[in-house]
Amino acid sequence: MTNLHCDVMTCANNRDNFCCRPEIQVSGRQARDSEETCCSSFLDATEGAQNSVGCSLPNTALDIYCEAENCRFNSNERCGANEISVQSGNVQPHSQSATACASFENR
Numbered sequence: 001m002t003n004l005h006c007d008v009m010t011c012a013n014n015r016d017n018f019c020c021r022p023e024i025q026v027s028g029r030q031a032r033d034s035e036e037t038c039c040s041s042f043l044d045a046t047e048g049a050q051n052s053v054g055c056s057l058p059n060t061a062l063d064i065y066c067e068a069e070n071c072r073f074n075s076n077e078r079c080g081a082n083e084i085s086v087q088s089g090n091v092q093p094h095s096q097s098a099t100a101c102a103s104f105e106n107r
Contacts, residue, residue, distance in 0.1 A: 002080075011042050016058055024063075024086075025041050034100045037101040038100060064078070071104050086100070
């Protein structure tokens, strides 16, 4: 499991900068940098959505499935980093495309 810090405050799965989900999916199969990745598990809190797992305590460590073939931490579509950070961007702050795996590193 990977330690995850998340600063995407518009995500319904975010609680106290951690994630309420037991796992997340990072997309961006051909990504060459972090801005070409996104958290596919993003759920827009401003749309009235509530996290799908009924979070009382957020997870500090979880499974991270990752499509980013060019990231050095990707091993058979699983993240092998000890910890990662998911961050929000400035464009479309209420969509998954505004999220990025800030820990992405090229092979």
